[in-house]
Amino acid sequence: MINIGVLGSTGSVGRQTLEIARKYKDKIKVKLLGASKLSDNLINQIKEFNPDYVYVELGESQIIGSTKIIAGEENLDFLKDVDLDLFIIAIAGVKGIKPTYILLESGKKIATANKEAIICLGELEKENYKNLIPIDSEHSAIFQIIDRRPLDDVRRIVLTASGGPFLNLPIEDFEKVTIQQALNHPRWSMGKKISVDSATLLNKGFEVIEAHYLFGLPYEKIDVVVHPESIIHGMVEYIDGSVISNLSYPDMKIPISYAIFYPERKQLNNNFLDFTKIKNLTFLPPDNEKFPLLNFAIECGKIGGMYPTVLTVADEVAVNLFLQGKIKFLDIYGIIKEVVENFKVYNVKNVQQLLDFIKEVEDFTVSVAKRYGNT
Amino acid sequence: MINIGVLGSTGSVGRQTLEIARKYKDKIKVKLLGASKLSDNLINQIKEFNPDYVYVELGESQIIGSTKIIAGEENLDFLKDVDLDLFIIAIAGVKGIKPTYILLESGKKIATANKEAIICLGELEKENYKNLIPIDSEHSAIFQIIDRRPLDDVRRIVLTASGGPFLNLPIEDFEKVTIQQALNHPRWSMGKKISVDSATLLNKGFEVIEAHYLFGLPYEKIDVVVHPESIIHGMVEYIDGSVISNLSYPDMKIPISYAIFYPERKQLNNNFLDFTKIKNLTFLPPDNEKFPLLNFAIECGKIGGMYPTVLTVADEVAVNLFLQGKIKFLDIYGIIKEVVENFKVYNVKNVQQLLDFIKEVEDFTVSVAKRYGNT
Numbered sequence: 172m173i174n175i176g177v178l179g180s181t182g183s184v185g186r187q188t189l190e191i192a193r194k195y196k197d198k199i200k201v202k203l204l205g206a207s208k209l210s211d212n213l214i215n216q217i218k219e220f221n222p223d224y225v226y227v228e229l230g231e232s233q234i235i236g237s238t239k240i241i242a243g244e245e246n247l248d249f250l251k252d253v254d255l256d257l258f259i260i261a262i263a264g265v266k267g268i269k270p271t272y273i274l275l276e277s278g279k280k281i282a283t284a285n286k287e288a289i290i291c292l293g294e295l296e297k298e299n300y301k302n303l304i305p306i307d308s309e310h311s312a313i314f315q316i317i318d319r320r321p322l323d324d325v326r327r328i329v330l331t332a333s334g335g336p337f338l339n340l341p342i343e344d345f346e347k348v349t350i351q352q353a354l355n356h357p358r359w360s361m362g363k364k365i366s367v368d369s370a371t372l373l374n375k376g377f378e379v380i381e382a383h384y385l386f387g388l389p390y391e392k393i394d395v396v397v398h399p400e401s402i403i404h405g406m407v408e409y410i411d412g413s414v415i416s417n418l419s420y421p422d423m424k425i426p427i428s429y430a431i432f433y434p435e436r437k438q439l440n441n442n443f444l445d446f447t448k449i450k451n452l453t454f455l456p457p458d459n460e461k462f463p464l465l466n467f468a469i470e471c472g473k474i475g476g477m478y479p480t481v482l483t484v485a486d487e488v489a490v491n492l493f494l495q496g497k498i499k500f501l502d503i504y505g506i507i508k509e510v511v512e513n514f515k516v517y518n519v520k521n522v523q524q525l526l527d528f529i530k531e532v533e534d535f536t537v538s539v540a541k542r543y544g545n546t
Numbered sequence: 547m548i549n550i551g552v553l554g555s556t557g558s559v560g561r562q563t564l565e566i567a568r569k570y571k572d573k574i575k576v577k578l579l580g581a582s583k584l585s586d587n588l589i590n591q592i593k594e595f596n597p598d599y600v601y602v603e604l605g606e607s608q609i610i611g612s613t614k615i616i617a618g619e620e621n622l623d624f625l626k627d628v629d630l631d632l633f634i635i636a637i638a639g640v641k642g643i644k645p646t647y648i649l650l651e652s653g654k655k656i657a658t659a660n661k662e663a664i665i666c667l668g669e670l671e672k673e674n675y676k677n678l679i680p681i682d683s684e685h686s687a688i689f690q691i692i693d694r695r696p697l698d699d700v701r702r703i704v705l706t707a708s709g710g711p712f713l714n715l716p717i718e719d720f721e722k723v724t725i726q727q728a729l730n731h732p733r734w735s736m737g738k739k740i741s742v743d744s745a746t747l748l749n750k751g752f753e754v755i756e757a758h759y760l761f762g763l764p765y766e767k768i769d770v771v772v773h774p775e776s777i778i779h780g781m782v783e784y785i786d787g788s789v790i791s792n793l794s795y796p797d798m799k800i801p802i803s804y805a806i807f808y809p810e811r812k813q814l815n816n817n818f819l820d821f822t823k824i825k826n827l828t829f830l831p832p833d834n835e836k837f838p839l840l841n842f843a844i845e846c847g848k849i850g851g852m853y854p855t856v857l858t859v860a861d862e863v864a865v866n867l868f869l870q871g872k873i874k875f876l877d878i879y880g881i882i883k884e885v886v887e888n889f890k891v892y893n894v895k896n897v898q899q900l901l902d903f904i905k906e907v908e909d910f911t912v913s914v915a916k917r918y919g920n921t
Contacts, residue, residue, distance in 0.1 A: 315788065315790065316790065324810060324811040324812075326818065329821070396821045396822060398821075406793070408818060408819065409811045410811055410812065410814075411800050411803055411804065411811040411812055411813065412794050412800055412814055412815065412816070412817050412818055412819070413690065413792060413793070413800050413804070414792070414819055415690065415691065415790060415791070415792055415793075416791050416792075416793060417788060417789070417790055418781070418788070418789040418790075418791060419787050419788045419789060420787065422787065425786050425787055425788050428786055429786065429788070435699060436699040436784045436785055436788065437699075437786055438786065439785075439786050439787055440787065441787070442787050443701065443783060443787055444783065444787070444789055446704070446771045446773075446829035447771060447829055447830055447831045449829060450828060450829055450830070451826055451827070451828050451829075452826070452827040452828075452829075453825060453827075454821035454822055454824060454825055454826075455822055455825070456822040
């Protein structure tokens, strides 16, 4: 029996994790759930899985049946005392930082889909990333290939990008992009924040930084290629010219299940690749004119230090403003660029300083964004 | 220092093996060479590498400088007493059977490109295949992915076929195919026998049987897909829907070098995949009407026993007759089919019986071929 905890259980990755737990209830016991509040969704999950612990960001600590509800970020330290085989961090955005930090520092085994936490904790925690299993499909692809072997003979890794909903949109139409268009990802059904990040291609920039921290590779060894079919998720190129790649139909259950059962694999949806139906796998270079945030992110990564954090936080604020209809799609880049270029960056030594730093970047981004127009 | 022996050193795979030994002379010492006769090519190789032993099929045993020349198949047993880190079997055709058998039986570490031996020795030696490293690019691809791990979670493997020179030739033009056309492989530069086998797609059928014996997979778990670019060489599909594949520009030095340095990889030609130049990877099902020998081979494999040997030997004889201009391209299939359907198959218990069996199939094939016309 694998005892797991799922933080962010009502989101897209969280719900898919619970689907796997449901399918393999003889092998997986869900002992902990976490979400922002005690919503109907979460209550239903509690009824179904009867976990020992539930964490909610908002609300009150209480006991329901045999389940202990722990409320409030200030009480997150309880995670240190929960012993599970695996914590799955399916939280979206910078909210994932604190639980990720606590779990990493207390030596828990974690699998995470939260790239913001991996990036922002990069400088503080990268030494602890060795024991972490990535759930992001691209990083799971690389992880499945490398499988914790040494990287001496790796020449580079290649992350594939679908190109997002605007791959073929003419540059002059970016001005008029609507929220609905930005959320309409052609290949993956995901949360709103990551869907918008995929539309700007910044998501791929984040993934490059994430790969840098997760696998300890220099940026020169991490490439991006646009691959609209999203069948190949990641590739590892070796010094002999051989490339090993990971392919599947887009399905987050594969990396989630891989993280849970690693190093075993389990039968899932029986959604097997049919190459004679696929017919074509195509590749093209990223269009840096239409999607400047990809290279901008890689530059932030190369500068290093707290720059990737500034980028991540500025983006989260800007994307939220876009999703609220307060700024235009193209303003996302304008705001992020202005924040990264003007925020007075300093180093942090611990998670509290990091969270304070993030608050400052958030405030600064909001102030910058005020000068940007309504849609 | 890795001490190697190269049997078939003047052929295509042999020469490429020696190129690697030349490049890595600080790491590889060539202690043994082997070829059909003491040709100028072989003499030059002896001068360059100064091996302790040279085997020639034809000619006389003698000593040249510090090199012992051993001649004649009846003296092949000397291999038992040669201690090397790796024997590379780069011999083409059924001639590779006896040395492969001797090396396997004496527990030597071997890497082999000789699919005829793997197939014909399958029933006698498959238990000893666990320690063998395949050099055939498709099987090296699978080996690189599986890397000797258990196959419990493997759903199937997929071998890719370039489709050969006649992929797009209309079926009515097969009647007129010339030797030169059949040798003109679009992706790989190889020996004549294997080039013709690629033109009939029987080569891929052999590779399915080879994979069956090498990896211990049932035929139901071995698929073939036509992939004209020959970039993806092999794929392993797991029960979760994930596929791991091996890609490179067609270059036999990659699998050869992988076999020599396994599990390490070494820098070779710096011929790295550029996906934005490749642009497209395409897939289609094999055309069984134009290339009936693929499925015919798989059927022989499924019947098992000595049928794959009959197929292999009949093909070798027929292809040689085609290369001598004595039969037409389409006669290759006709002859093989007639031999497989009519030869009185019986089981063998050791290599001598196997070699006798092969001789009988050869004679039978020659007699069948007599009824086929000149080109």
